Amino acid sequence: MDNELFNIFSQSDKNIDASMLMDYLNGKLSGKEKYEMEKLIAENDLLHDAIEGLEKVQDKKKLQLYVDQLNQDLHRHLQKPKLRREKKRIKEYPWIYLTIILILSICIIAYLVIRQFLH
Amino acid sequence: MNKENYNHITDQELLDRFYEDHNNDWLGILLDRYILLLFGVCMKYLKNEEEAKDSVQQIFLKVITEISKYKVNYFRSWLYAVARNHCLMQLRDRHGKIPSAISETMSVITDEESEKNNHIEKEQLLKLMASSLEELNPEQKQCLILFYLEKKSYQEISDNTGFTLMQVKSYIQNGKRNLKILLDKKINKS
Numbered sequence: 001m002d003n004e005l006f007n008i009f010s011q012s013d014k015n016i017d018a019s020m021l022m023d024y025l026n027g028k029l030s031g032k033e034k035y036e037m038e039k040l041i042a043e044n045d046l047l048h049d050a051i052e053g054l055e056k057v058q059d060k061k062k063l064q065l066y067v068d069q070l071n072q073d074l075h076r077h078l079q080k081p082k083l084r085r086e087k088k089r090i091k092e093y094p095w096i097y098l099t100i101i102l103i104l105s106i107c108i109i110a111y112l113v114i115r116q117f118l119h
Numbered sequence: 120m121n122k123e124n125y126n127h128i129t130d131q132e133l134l135d136r137f138y139e140d141h142n143n144d145w146l147g148i149l150l151d152r153y154i155l156l157l158f159g160v161c162m163k164y165l166k167n168e169e170e171a172k173d174s175v176q177q178i179f180l181k182v183i184t185e186i187s188k189y190k191v192n193y194f195r196s197w198l199y200a201v202a203r204n205h206c207l208m209q210l211r212d213r214h215g216k217i218p219s220a221i222s223e224t225m226s227v228i229t230d231e232e233s234e235k236n237n238h239i240e241k242e243q244l245l246k247l248m249a250s251s252l253e254e255l256n257p258e259q260k261q262c263l264i265l266f267y268l269e270k271k272s273y274q275e276i277s278d279n280t281g282f283t284l285m286q287v288k289s290y291i292q293n294g295k296r297n298l299k300i301l302l303d304k305k306i307n308k309s
Contacts, residue, residue, distance in 0.1 A: 005248045007267050008295055015130065018155050035272045042266065042291055046199040050159025052288070056166060063155065066172060070154045074179050078143040 010043050018067075025051075025060055130194045141187065149194065150179060157202055164206035174209060178202050251301035258282070259294030266291055 023029050024037045041047050057063060125133070125148050137145035157178055161171035181201055191197045252260055261280060265271045271279065276287045 004268055005245060005252070008248070008263060008298060015152065016156065018152070021155060031272065034274070035270055038266075038273055042295070046156055046160065046195060046202075048288075048292065049163050049199075049203075050156040053159035053162030053164070053171070054155070056162050057168065062168070063158075066158055066168070067154050070158065070172065070175050070179075071151060073176050074150055074154070075147060077176070077179050077183055078147045 007039075007043075014040060014044075016040070016044070016047055021051075021054075022060075022063065025054055025063070134191065134194050137186070138190065143183070146183065146186065150182060153195075153198060157198070160199070160202045161206055164203070165209060170209070174202075174205055178205050181205065247302055247305045248298070251298050251305060254301055255294055255297055258286075259290045259297060262287055262290035263294045263298070 020029070020033070020037060024034065029037060041051055054063065128148075130149060130152070133145050133149045136142070137149070154175065157175045158171055161174040161178075162168065165171050165174060178198075178201055182198065185201070252263065255263070258280075262276055262282070265276045265279065266273075273284055273287050276282070277284050280287070282290065
């Protein structure tokens with residue numbers, strides 16, 4: 001029996017190219033590319049489930065729009081912990097920030113007073 | 120960060136960089152690669168585009184909070200498990216229980232299971248696989264042979280056999296699963 005029987009249980013860890021995936025869903029791949037993609041689908045459980053779900057979307061043009069929206073949401077979520085870290089830093093060192101504000105205030109007041117005297 | 124500059128970097132490298140400096144930008148590049156796939160997985164289980172989009176966002180949040188708590192070794196498998204669990208919880212909330220048609224498809228061949236086969240001699244394994252293949256039902260056997268041995272695409276198999284595309288995919292997937300079960304039984308016996 002052919003050695004290629006082993007392929008049945010091979011699991012692929014190849015990175016999945018999203019544009020190839022879109023081309024596959026839109027029927028734009030050549031015969032060989034299509035077979036390669038289907039082999040990848042059969043070897044990758046995540047990809048297999050994803051394809052099954054993506055095929056349920058009637059208007060495939062919407063997919064890019066959804067991806068863009070989700071990408072923006074993702075980066076918004078990723079920014080939140082950063083902002084939280086910044087706030088935490090301010091809470092951890094309040095005297096440093098108070099001192100800076102105080103020095104700046106004194107400088108501004110001094111500038112205004114000197115300006116007043118000169119006039 | 121321009122994500123195109125990082126196309127050559129593997130998931131594992133991005134994950135290592137994230138664990139090194141805890142910079143969320145690495146996580147952003149990594150998750151960005153999986154947006155379409157996560158949406159597809161959520162669509163498969165939830166069958167509703169708006170719910171699928173909401174679920175992908177919730178999965179992002181889960182990943183962002185959970186990934187720092189412990190070391191994830193295989194990001195894709197972990198992400199897939201997180202996504203599926205989330206969808207199954209959604210379905211359970213919706214129906215009160217997980218539909219049986221879905222729970223049956225949940226058994227997947229794991230990396231650990233495939234490792235088990237490594238100690239068996241290649242020739243012996245090949246023989247066991249060939250005999251297990253013969254025991255599959257004719258549709259699953261035919262589709263596995265056409266796909267893996269004759270390298271036919273889903274469409275070509277559909278044209279050759281008269282099965283629908285959905286049937287072809289299902290025969291291949293279920294055939295693989297049943298073949299694995301048969302093979303495991305034989306390995307345990309021998």
